[in-house]
Amino acid sequence: STPANRQTLPLRGGPREQAEYLAFFRADSIVRDCETIRPRLTGGAPWTVLGQSFGGFCTVHYLSSAPEGLSAALVTGGLPSLDGHADDVYRAAYPRIERKVAAHYARYPQDVERARRIAEHLFQHEPVLSSGYRLTVEAFQSLGILLGGSEGSHRLHYLLEDAFVRTPQGPALSDAFQEEVQGLLSYAGHPLYALVHEVIYAQDDRPTAWSAERVRAEFPQFDAAKTLANDGPLLFTGESVHPWMFETDPALRPLRETAEELAARTDWAPLYDTARLAANEVPVAAAVYHD
Known part of the structure; x- marks a missing residue:
């Protein structure tokens, strides 16, 4: 089409x-x-x-x-789900995602420190990738979508392993890391996925209202700032769409108001x-x- x-x-x-x-x-x-x-x-x-x-x-x-x-x-x-709201889906999903992340760290325990180091770097620098994508900590966490595939844990591990290079100015995120992350996170090739990801669940008069983002707040263990203030492992997230994606991704940025309209809509058919x-x-x- x-x-x-x-x-x-x-x-x-x-x-x-x-x-x-x-x-x-x-x-x-x-x-x-x-x-x-x-x-x-x-x-x-x-x-x-x-x-x-x-x-x-x-x-x-x-x-x-x-x-x-x-x-x-x-x-x-x-x-x-025949009658569940998107909120119900994400309330079931976040604990499952947490278990998938725990399984990844059990397989690759060295990735605990690597993920924390990358997140700390992003909090300090928030680099802009070559496409204009703003690599925030939340965006980095969303790489956990890889853990939904059979080879995803290994791919995430090798991505984290080679994240940094030494430069005259000190450690920096490598061009190769940034390029691969950009390919994984950008919605330039499939913006429709981001726009209708939640409304495929919508029925009757309940808006989706950025369901994954709201429900995430019920699971404070996914808050990267709180994690880095302590010594716990950084949790990645999974297959979900959030309003900040329409700010970080240049392919989605012009569609932010459109996404807000869909999130607020209440006249969905059963x-x-x-x-x-x-x-x-x-x-x-x-x-x-x-x-």
């Missing part, structure tokens, strides 16, 4: 009009698109869908709204029909990744 980014979205109008447009990138609109396309491709016959990650959310909505279009449904790593799902006769299989 047409890219939705800082360059193209102004064609839709201001932040409010952009948010209205982006509200059509949720499961309900995607399934309506599928049901428009399906009869033209299959002659009216149902088809099998494979839903990966957010595709699983779309698949469950499909089973709720148009099961007659499905011959079977396959879901990998993406079963949604996504899942529990009665219809309970009566479902479409064969469904779901798999989740190890750990």
